[in-house]
Amino acid sequence: EVQLLESGGGLVQPGGSLRLSCAASGFTFTSYAMSWVRLTPGKGLEWVSTVSATGETTYYADSVKGRFTISRDNSMNTLYLQMNSLRAGDTALYYCAKGAVAGTSGWFDPWGQGALVTVSS
Amino acid sequence: DIQMTQSPSTLSASVGDRVTITCRASQSISSWLAWYQQKPGKAPKVLIYKTSTLESGVPSRFSGSGSGTEFTLTISSLQPDDSATYYCQQYNSYWTFGQGTKVEIK
Numbered sequence: 001e002v003q004l005l006e007s008g009g010g011l012v013q014p015g016g017s018l019r020l021s022c023a024a025s026g027f028t029f030t031s032y033a034m035s036w037v038r039l040t041p042g043k044g045l046e047w048v049s050t051v052s053a054t055g056e057t058t059y060y061a062d063s064v065k066g067r068f069t070i071s072r073d074n075s076m077n078t079l080y081l082q083m084n085s086l087r088a089g090d091t092a093l094y095y096c097a098k099g100a101v102a103g104t105s106g107w108f109d110p111w112g113q114g115a116l117v118t119v120s121s
Numbered sequence: 122d123i124q125m126t127q128s129p130s131t132l133s134a135s136v137g138d139r140v141t142i143t144c145r146a147s148q149s150i151s152s153w154l155a156w157y158q159q160k161p162g163k164a165p166k167v168l169i170y171k172t173s174t175l176e177s178g179v180p181s182r183f184s185g186s187g188s189g190t191e192f193t194l195t196i197s198s199l200q201p202d203d204s205a206t207y208y209c210q211q212y213n214s215y216w217t218f219g220q221g222t223k224v225e226i227k
Contacts, residue, residue, distance in 0.1 A: 035216070037165075044221035045157075045165065045208050059215055062122070095164060106212050107155035109176070111164035 002026040002110055004096045009115030016086050020115050022079040022096030029077040030054075033099035035108055036070060036081045038092035038117075048094070049081065050105055064090075086119045093117075123147050123211055127219030135227045140196040142222045144209035149189045153213035156185055156194045159221075160205045168207075169194065201226055 008020040022034070035050040049070040050059045058070050069082040079096055094115050097108035124147040134140050144154065152172040157165040167176050169185040172192060182197045196203055204226050209219040 037218075039159075044206070045159075045210075045218040047210075047216040047218060050216065061215075100167070100170065105216070106153075107167055107170045107210060108165075108216075109167045109170075111166075113164055 002098065004098065004110065004112035006096050006112045006115035009117050011118045011120065012086055013121050014087060014119055017084045018086065018117060020081040020094055022112055024077045024079065030074045031102040033105040034072060034079045035097045037095045037097055040092045088119050091117060091119045123150060123214055123217050125209055125211055125217045125219040127209055127222055129222060130220060131223045133225045133227050134199050136199055136201060138199045140199050140224065142194045142207055144192045144219050146190045146211055150211045150213035152188055153211060154192050155210045155212065157208045157210065158205045
């Protein structure tokens with residue numbers, strides 16, 4: 001069974017940093033692109049970032065480009081999201097999600113249970 | 122960037138009703154569209170991918186159609202368990218979600 005377990009969420013002040021982790025199990029991690037998606041009450045689901053299976057290629061939403069960095073450690077089956085210069089608008093539940101099809105990105109399946117990030121002074 | 126516009130934002134219907142949610146893309150995305158269901162406190166779950174392919178285990182009352190820029194998700198006979206928020210997602214060029222449609226049972 002595929003499992004994705006996010007950690008690292010919490011309360012951070014505006015301008016601060018936080019690193020999310022997603023521990024993956026139950027599938028060949030090195031074969032799948034991985035993504036971060038966030039949920040906010042006002043905006044619904046928003047794609048944040050995706051990294052290719054090898055980690056060589058990364059993609060970012062304009063709203064986080066230059067502030068967030070996605071990476072993966074294929075030896076540890078773990079996905080990361082380094083979030084810097086955090087803003088109130090980054091407050092959200094952050095989901096880790098697996099690409100549904102090996103070798104491509106496509107749609108996301110499954111998703112983790114989420115890590116809550118709150119940016120507030 | 123491709124924008125996805127979903128409608129309606131909320132709908133209320135009775136058990137047994139046929140329900141349709143529409144998703145429009147700002148440019149053609151061919152058939153690269155997925156639909157997700159999200160219930161409160163739960164992770165999103167894929168229902169349909171590539172416009173009309175039903176994910177394994179998803180009830181057959183769910184169906185998807187469309188191509189290019191206009192797509193629909195239909196629930197042929199609404200059930201109490203279908204109360205949730207539904208999102209479309211394009212994966213033709215990067216990834217974009219619609220704003221969501223909250224489905225309530227009358």
